[in-house]
Amino acid sequence: MPAPARPDVLIIGGGLIGLATAWRTARRGLSVTLCDPEPGANASFAAAGMLTPVTELHYGEELLLGLNLDSARRYPDFVAELREASGGADPGYRESGTLAVAFDADDRAVLADLHEFQRSLGLRAEWLSGGEARRLEPMLAPSVRGGLLVEGDHQVDNRMLLAALFAALEREPRAELVRARAAELTVAGGRAVGVVLEDGTAIAAGQVVLAAGCWSGQLRGIPPEALPPVRPVKGQILRLAVPEVYKPFLTHTVRGVVRSNHAYLVPRAHGELVLGATTEEQDYDTSVTAGGVYELLRDARALVPGITELPLLETRAALRPGSPDNAPLIGPTALPGLLAATGHYRHGVLLTPATAEAMAEILATGSVPDLAEPFSPLRFGK
């Protein structure tokens, strides 16, 4: 449908967070316009799609764990509804389980600590010996000393998820996608009232959502007190092919710490193997570097030596939106009418359903769900 003269909600940024927020918000009956010159092109496209709140648990992030677990639990219904709304697109959700492995006594101790912490929080994880881990995944390196199996940590093919969201929005009469860059926020009477696009077109809106990942603080016209403190954190990531003769190569997501680098291998149902990822503070640089590719291959080889024979399909770098406390910004900013849904750092794919649901609730009712409350953008207020 043509853009309404003044949509209820204008979303800036068409990554997974923006697209899913647009879809869920339109489902609540609001009219939504999303603008992005190249939707689905950045971190959402590059990501590995791990849904691993239990395996990626960190001390001191219990609040984030609550949101992560909530979002993981929402995934089955979210993708089922999305499949229907999109006219049958497969969102690529796969309940494949995750195996975190240890190489030496130090790794083993770290993993045992993590296991203890997981159990103290009532999370399910199973300790495996090296032999048990290799029986589960025969391609694991002989040097693997033990592992932690988390059957409940799954994955989604983020590229299939993007495609399903595009299809759902296409069929949603209250949503419109504008392939253009928002250049400036329009503020009137102390309130966000729309944006001006790069070509000069003005779009007025009831509420404006910043969902532009690490670029969310770059829009002109945002008053300083409402600027989301996000920064780019570069990640380089590889995709390998698993030829028929090697299938099934891996059936679980495999994670490990190699020389203090976190490495992972995520096997897709259709045979791709995703290898990630570097974590680099390099401003907005997105070059794939010799060193980045070297380290990813070196660490993945240490976990699964058999990758040597696999064709290298793709090398890529993209920018995660980092925040000062590594947790997302969800909800109203200090400027009335301006909301944020950004700063998801390493958990953007995982947090897509919970964020979209929380944002739709806030946009439709003005009230912030309890689970989202700790992630108010106002926590960074001056």
Add this chain to the structure above:
Amino acid sequence: MPAPARPDVLIIGGGLIGLATAWRTARRGLSVTLCDPEPGANASFAAAGMLTPVTELHYGEELLLGLNLDSARRYPDFVAELREASGGADPGYRESGTLAVAFDADDRAVLADLHEFQRSLGLRAEWLSGGEARRLEPMLAPSVRGGLLVEGDHQVDNRMLLAALFAALEREPRAELVRARAAELTVAGGRAVGVVLEDGTAIAAGQVVLAAGCWSGQLRGIPPEALPPVRPVKGQILRLAVPEVYKPFLTHTVRGVVRSNHAYLVPRAHGELVLGATTEEQDYDTSVTAGGVYELLRDARALVPGITELPLLETRAALRPGSPDNAPLIGPTALPGLLAATGHYRHGVLLTPATAEAMAEILATGSVPDLAEPFSPLRFGK
């Protein structure tokens, strides 16, 4: 110009060897048709373009050394004439010198032996201490123990050379390029008399040249006694970018033996850095693999650790035409009217001028130059 009904010479294969042979032969006054569905697309495009007969000297290959040195000496005139014939295209020839380095006492001994052998043959090479090597190339690893500087071993940008050859052929009235695959050799009266293209078109010709690299033995209709014994030898190769801030990164080609792998880095004038290459017997497979890329980056990093920061521009695999004795096949085969110019293995770019000149001489006069005589395809006769 339109193809003559019956060109004097028909060349199968549009790599550097085929293109240069076509150009030099047309210059001798013969009409030439070259057919290739995708000229300049395989090993000639992938190659690093090292012109390093002295650095790549091997025991037992003194005959090949003679041809290699002859071809290296021809390069300056060859590219000057090509530049003129092409209407000004720069063939990318660079007299940048080559530095072979050693890491440990074993490498050092190997390099010292090579130096001795070079001197015994009257070749010019200068021994450098580790410190001297690093003064010449400050990006070299601190662990480099010594090096052999060969000022006379140069390089050519094989992609610029291809472009110049295309331009020269375009302007050559006696030459024609047909973008189609030769399917079958036509033999009549015990003599090669032309080919049939994949679409059924027949081209009759006075003489036929097999210059299809590792595919030279695949053409249907070649009698067994005339089949060139070439095989594909896969090479994976990388291209990095050198950003302005790092220039000049390297000024010489740097070669080294790392864990018995031969690694090299070739710096282009325009800032590209070529890293090569694997040597794999993998039949006709041309996939870029995780292991290939890993090893190239690992070995190049050992020589020049600073590559870590450089953007990775390209990963590629192509097939060298290997022969039973690692030397090329140049000249008449056992079938009258059928000649070969293939099997150049690792030296195709280097041997382009000498091969093209020898082939033009043979095609125009029927007599084989002395230097090419040892490389007769008939040496593999049954």
